[in-house]
Amino acid sequence: MRMTLQFLGATEEVTGSCHLLTVEHERLLLDCGLIQGGKADELRNHDSFAFEPASLAAVVLSHAHIDHSGRLPLLVKAGFTGPIYTHKATVDLCAIMLKDAAMLQSRETDRQNKKRAKHDLDPLEPLFTVEDAEQAISQFVALEYGQVMQVIPHVDICLSDAGHILGSALVELWIGEGKAQKKVVFSGDLGRAGMPILRDPTRVSTADLVVMESTYGNRFHRSWTDTLIELKGIFAKAVTESRGNILLPAFSVGRAQELMYLFYLYAKEWDMARWKICLDSPMAIEATEVYIKHYALMDEEFKRFARKYPGQHPLHENIEFIRTTDESMALNDIHQGLIIIAGSGMCNGGRIRCHLEHNLWRPECDVIICGYQALGTPGRALVDGAEELTIRGNRIKVAANIHTVGGLSAHADQAELLRWYHHFEEQPPVILVHGESEAQQGLVEVLKQDPKTKPKQVAIATRGDCLDLNALPKLVWIPG
Structure with missing residues (x-):
């Protein structure tokens, strides 16, 4: 059974989370986030997706922040018609945030078009509209923490509290069947223990692969x-x-x-x-x-x-x-x-x-x-x-x-990321996403040096990298 995971966003950068899971002929997307930063970065949101949106069977969304959810209306606009699985609180937050993002897109486009009209330039279209956002919201499927759900054939998921914002989730995925089944844990954005309002991030003990955020992989927050x-x-x-x-x-x-x-x-x-x-x-x-x-x-x-x-x-x-x-x-x-x-x-x-x-x-x-x-x-x-x-x-x-x-900060720092990883048995391999290069390199070094956390392998995902999940626990990349 063909099982691959391709990294298409938040690779060596923090925004634009997007990862494509393929199992046989079915495709599942983990997150579909907006790229944020300078003008050049934000223009990349207009680029075509690296896959055909209509070919997706489903999306799993870790949480509502726009760098994880913000391109969902564009995905729908481009032809995706399937379900978007996420926590029930994230459904309510995205109903607010995606429409707000659409209104901001429209206002900015109107502002640009007034300037363009003075120079007889053709008007621009917004990245997506409120109608696109509303259609995306209509495709959401609300889940509870701890609820196991088959989202595509041969893929079951379970969301657990990531402690980052309300409704934020880390995602456990069981992929394949029988003895060949692999378990991948996607951290989403990990929060911090002891912070006000939210519960502490859930600890997970088993995985064949951990895909982990690294926003503050080389930093320590103040107590x-x-x-x-x-x-x-x-x-x-x-x-x-x-x-x-x-x-x-x-x-x-x-x-x-x-x-x-x-x-x-x-x-x-x-x-x-x-x-x-x-x-x-x-x-x-x-x-x-x-x-x-x-x-x-x-x-x-x-x-x-x-x-x-x-x-x-x-x-x-x-x-x-x-x-x-x-x-x-x-x-x-x-x-x-x-x-x-x-x-x-x-x-x-x-x-x-x-x-x-x-x-x-x-x-x-x-x-x-x-x-x-x-x-x-x-x-x-x-x-x-x-x-x-x-x-x-x-x-x-x-x-x-x-x-x-x-x-x-609502993101775990280096010590907190290591503590979260400590709870995995048998040190599964780690792939780092959602971090700038310097932060990721710092986290790689401590992961490799700490005997308590030392994984079998650790890698930093680059855009377009495609992993053969059948080869786990060994990291084997499929040539592009």
Whole structure:
């Protein structure tokens, strides 16, 4: 029986997750994510798929983040008609996120077409439309954690909590039949143990192959205790010395809700009463309601807290929800005492751009970077020490205080990735995806050197690589 796994996205980069499983004549896609970064990176989203979308029997989606789900409407537009299997909470989040992505695509295309019309150039079409997104959403099939499902002939899957965002899943796949059957574990994006709101990532003990993310494969996050001390210090200094506003570019799903919860938990300790705290993101507001709806998926501490204070949900307390454009623009008239949580998390779109334009040049203001920043994004430029950003055609001097708080990351760091791998018996081979080259090389080195984790083989996937699953546990690549 022919069984292959081809790596078509998030190879030696973090975004655009996409992997093609072929079993005999059936094809299954793991993730179908949008490529994010600079303009050149994002243009690659317009490239044709490396396979015929109509030939796919099904898709399995690890979680809702757009770098894993964002090309699903394009896949449907190109002819895919099959089911999209994912966790039930991811279905609800994607119903928000994919339509939002479509509206952003349409707005950006309209903006470009106005410029093109001045030069008598043909108009462009958006990557996909709201109708494409709605059609993709109609093809979702909701699963529970722990539910075993046959998704194509000779392939069963089971989703387990990855602890990254609400509904995030690592995927166990049993491929083939009888003694020739192989088990592949796809990590998706792995979260971190002990983080607020979500449960810890599920540990898996058996696999013939582990396909593992490596976003922070060469990095160590600050401890949670030190991260809380760091945040308290930033807020205290902003009150006593800076006396400006604080901007938090945040992913609308996951990071925004985590920040809201922290501001509630530490309201007294961090002296939050001094601040007007605003969540300026319609999508994050909708996502927050999904988090509340799927209350049963949260960690025990969060559930105990909510039971103790019924009717006082911590994701609704002390935060002003900013829904309209006019309400968002009105925040620009406030010059101090304001905390704004807004998307996008990498500062490459959304309302945070407007707030950066009005605050980034002010030395009394602070910007807290609290998530991964892809190469080529404005957020990455801030992390790397840029002296100015171009926003809506205007050059904005970077005079605000820039803080990179890595301890808030929803991705496992090197030590946490190793601990997760420790639980596999017999050290199955590992293929690294979803990481930049430097991070991946760092993780390869420690995997090979640590006798406790040393796998039979470890490799970094490059785009187009195709693995013969029949040969496992040996990694045998099929020539392209």
